Amino acid sequence: MFRQLHIKDHTSEVRLFKQRAIVAIIVIIIMMLGIVGRLVYLQIFSHQHYTTLSQKNRLKIVPLPPTRGLIYDRNGLLLAKNIPSFSLELIPEQIKDIDDTLIRLNKLIPISDSDRKHFRRLVKQKRRFQSIPLRYRLTEEEVARFSVNRHLFKGASIQARLIRYYPFGEAGVHTIGYVGRIDTRELQRIDSANYSATTHIGKLGIERSYEKILHGQVGYQQEEVNAQNRTLRILDKTPPIAGKNLTLNIDIKLQRFADEALGEYRGSIVAIDPRNGEVLILVSKPAYDPNPFVTGIDSKSYAALRNSPDKPLFNRAILGQYPPGSTVKPFIGLAGLDAGIANNSLFCPGWYELEGDDRRYRDWKKRGHGDTDLDKAIVQSCDVYFYELAQRLRIDKMYKFMSLFGFGKKTGIDILGELPGLFPSREWKRRKRHQAWFPGETLITGIGQGFTLTTPLQLSSATATLSMDGLHFRPSIVHSMQGADDPEPILTPATRYKSVLLKNPQNWKKIKRSMMRVLHSARGTARGSAQGSSYKIAGKTGTAQVFGIAQDAEYNAEELDKRLHDHSLFIGFAPFEKPTIAIAVIAENGGSGGHVAAPLARKVMDAYLLGKGL
Amino acid sequence: MISNNYTAANRRRYSLAESFHIDVPLMIGLLLTAALGLVILYSAGNQNEAIIYRQLTRLAVAFGIMVVIAQIPPQQLRFWTPWLFAIGIVLLIAVLAFGEGKGVSRWLDLGFVRFQPSEIIKITLPMVLAWYLADAPLPPKPSRVMVCIILIIVPTLLIAKQPDLGTSLVIASSGVFVMLLSGIRWRYIFSAMLAAIAAAPALWYFMHDYQRQRVLTFLNPEQDLLGSGWHIVQSKIAIGSGGIYGKGWLNGTQSHLEFLPERSTDFIFAVFGEEFGLMGILVLLTLYLFIIARSLYISAQAQNTFGRLVGGSIAITFFFNIFVNIGMVTGLLPVVGLPLPLVSYGGTSMVTLMIAFGILMSLHTHRKLLSQ
Numbered sequence: 012m013f014r015q016l017h018i019k020d021h022t023s024e025v026r027l028f029k030q031r032a033i034v035a036i037i038v039i040i041i042m043m044l045g046i047v048g049r050l051v052y053l054q055i056f057s058h059q060h061y062t063t064l065s066q067k068n069r070l071k072i073v074p075l076p077p078t079r080g081l082i083y084d085r086n087g088l089l090l091a092k093n094i095p096s097f098s099l100e101l102i103p104e105q106i107k108d109i110d111d112t113l114i115r116l117n118k119l120i121p122i123s124d125s126d127r128k129h130f131r132r133l134v135k136q137k138r139r140f141q142s143i144p145l146r147y148r149l150t151e152e153e154v155a156r157f158s159v160n161r162h163l164f165k166g167a168s169i170q171a172r173l174i175r176y177y178p179f180g181e182a183g184v185h186t187i188g189y190v191g192r193i194d195t196r197e198l199q200r201i202d203s204a205n206y207s208a209t210t211h212i213g214k215l216g217i218e219r220s221y222e223k224i225l226h227g228q229v230g231y232q233q234e235e236v237n238a239q240n241r242t243l244r245i246l247d248k249t250p251p252i253a254g255k256n257l258t259l260n261i262d263i264k265l266q267r268f269a270d271e272a273l274g275e276y277r278g279s280i281v282a283i284d285p286r287n288g289e290v291l292i293l294v295s296k297p298a299y300d301p302n303p304f305v306t307g308i309d310s311k312s313y314a315a316l317r318n319s320p321d322k323p324l325f326n327r328a329i330l331g332q333y334p335p336g337s338t339v340k341p342f343i344g345l346a347g348l349d350a351g352i353a354n355n356s357l358f359c360p361g362w363y364e365l366e367g368d369d370r371r372y373r374d375w376k377k378r379g380h381g382d383t384d385l386d387k388a389i390v391q392s393c394d395v396y397f398y399e400l401a402q403r404l405r406i407d408k409m410y411k412f413m414s415l416f417g418f419g420k421k422t423g424i425d426i427l428g429e430l431p432g433l434f435p436s437r438e439w440k441r442r443k444r445h446q447a448w449f450p451g452e453t454l455i456t457g458i459g460q461g462f463t464l465t466t467p468l469q470l471s472s473a474t475a476t477l478s479m480d481g482l483h484f485r486p487s488i489v490h491s492m493q494g495a496d497d498p499e500p501i502l503t504p505a506t507r508y509k510s511v512l513l514k515n516p517q518n519w520k521k522i523k524r525s526m527m528r529v530l531h532s533a534r535g536t537a538r539g540s541a542q543g544s545s546y547k548i549a550g551k552t553g554t555a556q557v558f559g560i561a562q563d564a565e566y567n568a569e570e571l572d573k574r575l576h577d578h579s580l581f582i583g584f585a586p587f588e589k590p591t592i593a594i595a596v597i598a599e600n601g602g603s604g605g606h607v608a609a610p611l612a613r614k615v616m617d618a619y620l621l622g623k624g625l
Numbered sequence: 626m627i628s629n630n631y632t633a634a635n636r637r638r639y640s641l642a643e644s645f646h647i648d649v650p651l652m653i654g655l656l657l658t659a660a661l662g663l664v665i666l667y668s669a670g671n672q673n674e675a676i677i678y679r680q681l682t683r684l685a686v687a688f689g690i691m692v693v694i695a696q697i698p699p700q701q702l703r704f705w706t707p708w709l710f711a712i713g714i715v716l717l718i719a720v721l722a723f724g725e726g727k728g729v730s731r732w733l734d735l736g737f738v739r740f741q742p743s744e745i746i747k748i749t750l751p752m753v754l755a756w757y758l759a760d761a762p763l764p765p766k767p768s769r770v771m772v773c774i775i776l777i778i779v780p781t782l783l784i785a786k787q788p789d790l791g792t793s794l795v796i797a798s799s800g801v802f803v804m805l806l807s808g809i810r811w812r813y814i815f816s817a818m819l820a821a822i823a824a825a826p827a828l829w830y831f832m833h834d835y836q837r838q839r840v841l842t843f844l845n846p847e848q849d850l851l852g853s854g855w856h857i858v859q860s861k862i863a864i865g866s867g868g869i870y871g872k873g874w875l876n877g878t879q880s881h882l883e884f885l886p887e888r889s890t891d892f893i894f895a896v897f898g899e900e901f902g903l904m905g906i907l908v909l910l911t912l913y914l915f916i917i918a919r920s921l922y923i924s925a926q927a928q929n930t931f932g933r934l935v936g937g938s939i940a941i942t943f944f945f946n947i948f949v950n951i952g953m954v955t956g957l958l959p960v961v962g963l964p965l966p967l968v969s970y971g972g973t974s975m976v977t978l979m980i981a982f983g984i985l986m987s988l989h990t991h992r993k994l995l996s997q
Contacts, residue, residue, distance in 0.1 A: 024763050025925075027808040028933045032921050035806070035937065039917060039944050043910055046948070049955050053865040054903045061865025065879055072855060202834075 188216020288484025401457025550583025694983025871902030
């Protein structure tokens, strides 16, 4: 019996299939009758109803764009606003020959290739009865020229639209970003219904990171049109909901001041209020004017920006990864204190040797610093002391401690695209380089060279954490947002990360005092920078060697030389007793930190704390 | 025995259609439907000859491929089935890993050709199930049913993750049809249906925002007038205003005044309904029904389980596509982006469809050579 089951019974299987096939055809016929029933309902019983609708079907849905939210700085200055601008728009379904129309229009109003390309892309995406912009920002003369000849161009019209304008231009671009025309990639991402009336979208910075909040909700109106598609009246209207206004923590005047203070230097200055993580300034220099990007920058200007050796498009504050140099010393010193191995002094002959290795690791000061303790090692930036300290801490402990301050990790700032920098570890090296960790690498990590990379934002955030005895906040750009229905601005709460805890909290004081003496003692590496200041500043200078650019053959000899100069770095906070600003300054190829970066930080602090120069 | 057979077959005179392995009634049904499709496409595409030309080219290619497939004997198809299915699955995984486009990755670019691996699965999933089930007596034992369910679920989830809900729905159902035809007991079928209904809320949880939006729109089209709600409202007006006899070819106001979106592709049935009315639709439905009935007949005549199951599932899946499309256009079902077979403007799915019919023809026309 059971054996029988395994032998295929051909006839019974055929019978079984035929049964099922008959069931299938019956179900199919029933479902088809269902469809027919539905059609009978639509086409016979509701025929009158739908005929009326179709005859009256002169109803068109016209989407209404929401007004984009405004952006203010912390003092209420407008950073991004919407200004009316005239644009030339075409409705494809009303135009017989688009190519011909474009050629004829071009004689009145110059239309570039990129305008034309963009227009053609939109034609494919939008409904044919929707008005599609061809050129933005017409001059008054162009508007007049078109208006006179309007009767020649059926389906073309001048529309007043709001376009984005950034009054502070260059000064804010790396923070605020800009909006630009929606491109194909973005089209896949966005909710096409909500963007049906929108032409622009945030491309960078706050404009991009807060796109959802700034954009708002589309509205629409039902219009009755005649057979020629002319609007007769508006039947129903759902108004759009404007995007929310944002207030930033950025102080735009201070930011512009810092930008100008950098002068000819390329680089970045980031300042944070250490009490809450509010980012006061986020400067990346050189910058560029975002306004041409809004209406579509021409390819020549864009190429000039992109190919410029100064890389103005590059946001150094969050993307620039620099070796931190000696600015890591206060942190490594803290690690040493916390491990209880930084209480002795040693003799610095100007070099350091590892046992069983005759390579000499040099101090920046050839003759050496002589007897050196931790305080002196920070104030005068002794490398040998930190070679020894790093050697005794070992890489694992350094890595663990530095991670607490956010080295090698994204800070979590509310602008997209930030880079994490790098603090090396054994594990990292094995994974990425497939190599073991060498003892010599521990030494140079101790003075912020080697693999270590930090962004200016990271440095300033770590400095803020140090200045607050380990209280660690997420850096934040947006302070509050307010929609039309919100009676009060909604504050974005400060996010606190896990605090850095020391075994002996007295060590914070110790390190911070040494940092203060960097500026306020006779031998400090930044002693000139605090002269005559009414408040006390604590800080640390740094000088980072430049690698890599040497191969670039494009520069002439003189220029090449300059670009191989060391980067000048400074981190600091003030006032010393109750810090309200923590800052990181990087001046590319500026040379030593004490000469360029530290005086810049002082200037910004004076402006912020005393209002000097603003 | 075989030689006997051979001489017996040899004695008959072969018609042209038979020597090319073409089933004449099915071919006529397909050609008539495609021709009707071209007629309405001409109107839907605003009498644009370029569109007709392109669609004709596609039809020619698709019919050509069908004829080529029809030449392959079923046992060859059966032999290659598991390999083709495996390749399809690997490509699906590849498309998830390196597919084109962010967010929605359906296409695989091989440099010389871009295609959707889900199309391979559309054909090979029913085949692989039939291949597997044909090994043992029917109805299948529960353990075999479990294997089949896994074979269905894996590609379905991979495609749903792309995300392409419409296609994954079609593919899952084509698999289910094989199972139904294989003779699973009705009580299992009904309990599975109940389970599916119970699982619907969980499905909601896994859906993308835009897919949820479509379901919400289906429940209340007026709510989303800028999105797919507009499609439904307008296509109902088009069909309803067509009445019994229609407004006449090229006279549909809904379509020609451009109220009706996607009227050459997914919503072409609405144009058909507007211009040819209920009578025209009945003609179209009759043609479809004829194709389905002929396909089921061919399957029932097939000589082995593999052929019966593959053929039957092709026939039912064909109907399923039609039903989902018409259901969507008439507002009975939510908007799922499925074309109307043989009529909608578009390429990829047409080729897949004709490959399926090629398989059906191969099943039918190679039969006599083998029969005892």
